[in-house]
Amino acid sequence: MSEGIPSASKVQRPERIRTISGVPIEPVYGPSHIEAVDYVRDLNDPGQFPYTRGIHQNGYAGKMWTMRQFAGFGTPEETNERYRQLLAAGGTGLSVAFDLPTLMGRDPDHPLSLGEVGKCGVSVASLADMERLFDNIPLSAITTSMTINSPAAMLLAMYLVVAEQQGVDWQEISGTIQNDILKEYIAQKEYIYPPGPSMRLVTDVFAFCGERVPRWNTISVSGYHIREAGSTALQELAFTLRNGIEYVQYGVDAGLDPDKFVPRMSFFFNAHNEFFEEIAKYRAARKLWSHVMRDRFGARDERSWKLRFHAQTAGVSLTAQQPRNNVIRTAVQALAAVLGGANSLHTNSLDEALALPTVEAATLALRTQQIIAHESGVTGAVDPLGGSYFLEKLTTDMEAGAVEYFQTIDDFGGMVEAIEQGFPQREIAESAYRFQKQVELGERDIVGVNVHGDNEELGVETLYINEDVSERQIAKLNELRRTRDANRVERSLAAVREVALGKTNLMPSLLEAVRAYATLGEICDALRDAWGEYEETPTI
């Protein structure tokens, strides 16, 4: 045996190997680890309650996952061009990334929008921008996911009016708005209003779409951002599903029948590095949700029991060092999502620790999914890892851990109360710091960062967002303000304010304000007048 390669007997196993979540991993798993698992009760065939193995009987053979690449930058015109490229390259759905002023309900000329217009996504300040964004893209032929939360109802209203202009019936269109405000308070922090009125906006959308836009997915309850903020896989699972429970409870309290709105709820999880733990997370999520819906809420429609989810590979795992390595990380993460039964998937681009992706990098990310789908053969059998001693043990543990968190949060009085007392925020901050310390101490290796670094790094070309986007958006905004019917705008905004102070559904008044070409900032300000703004207490 040559020097430097240790013989098998000399290989030392570290005292304890742990997953990123801190779960200890044993050297080998066997039947004793899954003695308590009953096939029909805990797993069952794909398409059968509790759906641990998947919600579709035929898995991907019946329906391939949707390859949905999140994109948006600069002006609506520029993003429209990128969308047409993505559709031409075989993308099967659009996913809109908005810039921070849009996410925060501020017009491009607001002082806080300084330097932010068009940077993290596309700037959409009014219906006029939404028209430009979907110019020559038939809304009847595609589905669109919009990552928008505090102003989700307003952006949905804009999309609906564009559909109307294209002559497409609202009964026919489909897509998703993220509309998940709870994880904003917990993790991503793009909130505007206090929790009470924010939850009312969410339930108003549930009720309106249930009647008028029946194929629209009214919420994407998101663990992605919770994980990116530093949570463990278990915390991501538990907080996300507990948020889901909170939305259903608020819907029920608003007088809605769960079977009327829960089937249009969807979920959004992270696909991180810890391969088996991630797969266990998705399987446990389906099992937990089916039980919660059937047993806690008494839902009777099977569609209410079935958890559908989108997955995105972990942006936070990408490194600025040796950026080409990110292609491999993304491929491994995407494979975990697929083996976990993701219903739709976004793969990150290799350059995203540096900038928004170039068209070349975004195409390579899409190709990564296509290779998994068409070349790897993993889509043949449903839940191909089901029955693995290791995976089933992880799935069982993940479920048990989530149930414990549910109880803790129930004890706070619910997720809104837990958030107000900073519970999930503290848990996540602790996990984030623990992870970073492990990296610093060399307990956790990151290739190119704390191991296998090299001095001659190959850089990559990055996308550069022109600083003139802001000027161009502001110029269009000024033009809009000159040419629209100012009286109609004033009347529509007054109506929004009035409805906000009452109890009736806000959607009709939001639609009228959008049609009048009131700007997003103006509409959100009308609600700020009525409801005030949320501020968190800064803690580290």
Added chain:
Amino acid sequence: MRNIRVVIAKPGLDGHDRGAKVIARALRDAGMEVIYTGLRQTPEQIVGAALQEDADVIGLSILSGAHNHICPRVIELLQAKDITDVLVVVGGIIPDVDVPKLNEIGITGIFPPGTLMQVIVEFIRQHVRPAASAR
């Protein structure tokens, strides 16, 4: 000699505060006194906080691409108040092409994703203006 005092700030509209909070804890564990401003601070508020807290260092966390507007503004405001002994560093997503511009206005501590906390601690210790920490 007193401890190094650091104001960690999140300017702009972005709410992604993982990096800011992790760094704030790391600096505190390294013996520095850390004041975290919280989210959505204007350059004026940040410089105001630094003055009020008698800070030696301002750490800006920016992931949104707004650094070309925010960083020069913070430096301008410091200069307008004749403050020359506060070290300004920035962490976040900063494209390579912007680094020379930031260096030109005196920001040399630029820390992209993946930077080890120890690197930032060491940078601050070595570059903090002696006049400030001896005050």
